[in-house]
Amino acid sequence: MLYGAKMAWRHLGSAPGQTALLVAGVAAAVFIFIFMSALIGGLAELLVMRTLGNQADVTVAAPDPPLPVLVPVQGRHVLAARQASTSPSLGLAAPRAWEATLAAFPGVQVVAPKLLGSGVLIRGEVTRPVTLSGLEPGRESAIIRFDRAMLAGTAALAAGEVLIGEKLARDLGLSVGRAVTFRADNGNSVTLTVSGIFRLGLGQLDEAAAFVPMSTAQAVLERPGRVSVIELKLDDLYAAPAVAARIAASTGLDVTPWTETNAQLFEALRAQGNTGLILKVFAMITVVIGIASALMLTTFRRRGEIGIMRAFGATRRFILYVFVLEGALIGLAGGLAGALLAAAALSPFPPIEEVQTGQLPVDLGQGSIGLAIWLTTLGATLAALLPARAAARLDPVEAIQQ
Amino acid sequence: MSGLLLEVREVHKVYGEGATATHVLKGVSFAIDRGEMVALIGASGSGKSTLLNILGTLSRPTSGEVAMLGEDLTRADDVTLTEFRNRHIGFVFQFHHLLPDFTALENVMFPSAVRAGRERAQARARAATLLAQVGLSERADFRATQLSGGQKQRVAIARALMNEPELILADEPTGNLDRQNAMQVMDLLERINRESGTGFLISTHDEQIAARCSRRIVISDGVIAADRHSDR
Structure with missing residues (x-):
């Protein structure tokens, strides 16, 4: 079919203005496709990074103990109504074994245990309520990216050290190296040294949270060898519900994906994705209609030639091939041109993590460039089928006479 | 070279149906031997072009049979007819109908390609030879749009000869040319007929053109009105 390709190429070359316009039209649609993909992908990434960046994708905790409904009272059983306890549970025992189990699940990228408790930080006359989190040394930044948020000191924790937020440090008049007392709700106290001060931009964490090594937390909260939760980061954020369901089914633990704790954000991201999809579909429809109508005109203009080709032995399949190939070539050329244009126009945008307020969060990496070229070529090929079939079915006698 | 090339038996062609039906061919029968040069003469609307289209397998008769080289062409499917046409039949039209985006050489090569x-490469060499035979070697790389009317018609003749067909159907091949060019084209057709034995069926209403053929078939109102050999 080399000869058919030559013929298609000649046809396109014989009307350079029309071909250039067609390719430009396709390129514009591809540009829109890539831009929308990059913008919506970038926007979603920015939202996720800013909202969920310091949260676990999946949180695993010990299940609540079953609530008995029949209670023995004075030799009889009575129906009891109870509310679930709001006090912290004892947590997960043997966390190392659970960590290994959870790490083995497909799609799990990071596993980080955490022990939670509450109390107050005291310095002199000033007291501030805080949530105390015990983290595994060496994995302090596994979930919350302290390493990107340090204002002073280091994110690495050693025994007897504490990480606090900028606002809390200011309230307590603390700086790196200073000592502060933590008194837990159970009455236990420990003196800690500030090893680092961070600013995450999240109110609760910046002004009412303290992070200490796991062993320190276990000692002061009297939870030796236990953790409250094991937090997971996944390869694919949006796989969280599925991964959570798998873990819950096979471990019996209480597993919560981020989509449950941030349902509104999840819905917003999904709606945003759907809007982008609709826009991209319209861009593709534009390509298909544009190419189909242009090729319809071309086949009409070339009716005489088609008749002659048929007279001299061109089969219907050959005619079909020539015109479908014309559509495919226009799609491919337009796809490549649009992709190059998009790459040139979008590459100056900063990476998502460096996007400032007011800047468009465009992530060229999420521009689906390969998909755009492939879909455009496929769409253009399909668009050419209708006019090509019409050309192939022309009555050669009528075509020659016209 | 002799023997039966083409046989037409009781061919009818009707366009439309019912009250609007037009009976263009009304039982046409004749035969052509290999190497014959036949003029098909008739007024406009007599059915010449319709008959040529049927013989060229571009159109099917409503009834009747057409056989060429012993093969029944009325019952074959489109793919078979297309291949048969490509191998055994050449066409020369009143308007050259060259492919405008191709050079003269590429146009001649088309049936082979x-x-x-x-x-x-072999086809390219033959196309070049054919262009030399029609006196257009120097125009081989010219696009069809860069050639004069006479030159275009000579390229069209070379194209018709490309696959060495047994029969060339020429529909008013000189109808769009001045007298000098028309005679040059006829000289060329006669020479090809003489040298290669290619059969010709030339539709014309020009007596001078018809006089140069060895046989004249006159068609009138869809029937063969006369069929006689001449002393060319």
Whole structure:
């Protein structure tokens, strides 16, 4: 079919203005496709990074103990109504074994245990309520990216050290190296040294949270060898519900994906994705209609030639091939041109993590460039089928006479 | 070279149906031997072009039979007819109908290339030879749009000869040319007929053109009105 390709190429070359316009039209649609993909992908990434960046994708905790409904009272059983306890549970025992189990699940990228408790930080006359989190040394930044948020000191924790937020440090008049007392709700106290001060931009964490090594937390909260939760980061954020369901089914633990704790954000991201999809579909429809109508005109203009080709032995399949190939070539050329244009126009945008307020969060990496070229070529090929079939079915006698 | 080339038996062609039906051919029968040069004479609307289209397998008769080289062409499917046409029949039209985006050489090569799926070197050499035979070697690389009317018609003749067909159907081949060019084209057709034995069926209403053929078939109102050999 080399000869058919030559013929298609000649046809396109014989009307350079029309071909250039067609390719430009396709390129514009591809540009829109890539831009929308990059913008919506970038926007979603920015939202996720800013909202969920310091949260676990999946949180695993010990299940609540079953609530008995029949209670023995004075030799009889009575129906009891109870509310679930709001006090912290004892947590997960043997966390190392659970960590290994959870790490083995497909799609799990990071596993980080955490022990939670509450109390107050005291310095002199000033007291501030805080949530105390015990983290595994060496994995302090596994979930919350302290390493990107340090204002002073280091994110690495050693025994007897504490990480606090900028606002809390200011309230307590603390700086790196200073000592502060933590008194837990159970009455236990420990003196800690500030090893680092961070600013995450999240109110609760910046002004009412303290992070200490796991062993320190276990000692002061009297939870030796236990953790409250094991937090997971996944390869694919949006796989969280599925991964959570798998873990819950096979471990019996209480597993919560981020989509449950941030349902509104999840819905917003999904709606945003759907809007982008609709826009991209319209861009593709534009390509298909544009190419189909242009090729319809071309086949009409070339009716005489088609008749002659048929007279001299061109089969219907050959005619079909020539015109479908014309559509495919226009799609491919337009796809490549649009992709190059998009790459040139979008590459100056900063990476998502460096996007400032007011800047468009465009992530060229999420521009689906390969998909755009492939879909455009496929769409253009399909668009050419209708006019090509019409050309192939022309009555050669009528075509020659016209 | 002799023997039966083409046989037409009781061919009818009706366009439309019912009250609007037009009976263009009303039982046409004749035969052509290999190497014959036949003029098909008739007024406009007599059915000449319709008959040529049927003989060229571009159109099917409403009834009747057409056989060429012993093969029944009325019952074959489209693919078979297309291949048969490509191998055994050449066309020369009143308007040259060259492919405008192709050079003269590429136009001549078309029947071979479309069959082979590529332009073979052997075909290129034959096309060049044919262009030399029609006196257009120097115009081989000219686009069809860069040639004069007479030159275009000579390229069209070379194209018709490309696959060495047994029969060339020429529909008013000189109808669009001045007298000098028309005579040059006829000289060329006569020479080809004489040298290669290619059969010709030339539709014309020009007596001078018809006089140069060895046989004259006159068609009138869809029937053969006369069929006689002449002393060319």
